[in-house]
Amino acid sequence: MVKYKNKYLDDVFSALSDPTRRSMLQRLKLGPAKVTELAEPFAMSLPAVSKHIRILEKSNLLQRTRKGREHWCQINPKTMDEALKWLQDHCALWNSLLDSLENHLDNQKDKNKGE
Amino acid sequence: MVKYKNKYLDDVFSALSDPTRRSMLQRLKLGPAKVTELAEPFAMSLPAVSKHIRILEKSNLLQRTRKGREHWCQINPKTMDEALKWLQDHCALWNSLLDSLENHLDNQKDKNKGE
DNA sequence: TTTATATTTAACCATCTGGTTAAATATTAT
DNA sequence: ATAATATTTAACCAGATGGTTAAATATAAA
Numbered sequence: 001m002v003k004y005k006n007k008y009l010d011d012v013f014s015a016l017s018d019p020t021r022r023s024m025l026q027r028l029k030l031g032p033a034k035v036t037e038l039a040e041p042f043a044m045s046l047p048a049v050s051k052h053i054r055i056l057e058k059s060n061l062l063q064r065t066r067k068g069r070e071h072w073c074q075i076n077p078k079t080m081d082e083a084l085k086w087l088q089d090h091c092a093l094w095n096s097l098l099d100s101l102e103n104h105l106d107n108q109k110d111k112n113k114g115e
Numbered sequence: 116m117v118k119y120k121n122k123y124l125d126d127v128f129s130a131l132s133d134p135t136r137r138s139m140l141q142r143l144k145l146g147p148a149k150v151t152e153l154a155e156p157f158a159m160s161l162p163a164v165s166k167h168i169r170i171l172e173k174s175n176l177l178q179r180t181r182k183g184r185e186h187w188c189q190i191n192p193k194t195m196d197e198a199l200k201w202l203q204d205h206c207a208l209w210n211s212l213l214d215s216l217e218n219h220l221d222n223q224k225d226k227n228k229g230e
Numbered sequence: 231t232t233t234a235t236a237t238t239t240a241a242c243c244a245t246c247t248g249g250t251t252a253a254a255t256a257t258t259a260t
Numbered sequence: 261a262t263a264a265t266a267t268t269t270a271a272c273c274a275g276a277t278g279g280t281t282a283a284a285t286a287t288a289a290a
Contacts (some may be wrong), residue, residue: 009131010133016138071268149239151237162240163279166277183236184286184288186236235287237287239270239283240283241281245279246277248274249272249273249275252272255266258265
């Protein structure tokens, strides 16, 4: 049984549950960006974008570097690593679960055939 | 570039962002359970549990079958399959991102050595 | 038919979320 | 010094979230 310190997962999944933030992360995969660049694709005010960035930052998915008046954002590799590990384990768990469910369903099917 | 119908991801990640619900899913990996069984480990009222189950149901991670007055819950294999596919892709994307970030950081390190 | 069990619905509450506009702060350019 | 740019903070709002208790519903058991 795999056990995790879970408070951080709350924040990560919560951060990922918003399409604007997922989209921002997608953008950041292409490389660092400053706040206005991150804001550009969205029809929302800068303060709203600022809040999304803060949430990503709090979840540790995003890292901010101040360079003068510009704030440069990039994906945080350390947390990415941790999140990645969790996701991989979780994928594995779900994978094996799915297998057993498929077996179960196949068995059911066979049973129904026999009736 | 991988593109997803994302509304359903909102619900899945949102459902996963709560520790009670993650815990319920963990429980359901062991097999189907009725509402009271799912409720048992938690110091919260049945209506609260009922709401969590509804959220999991709405996210399609959980499937409910009424059998008389008992409601049996189990993980929904169809959605699990879809979620799994997404997670695997996402893992892959993050994996390769992580590699490139590591390379980037290594290059930075080398550069700093040279200065 | 009455009672007990399993679960939901309704009404409520405090807090969080995601947005807004207006004002503040910090830095850079003129 | 003044003006422009980049970004945040403050105050506010509507709606969602996660919990509560009390009442309703549906089924099973006595």
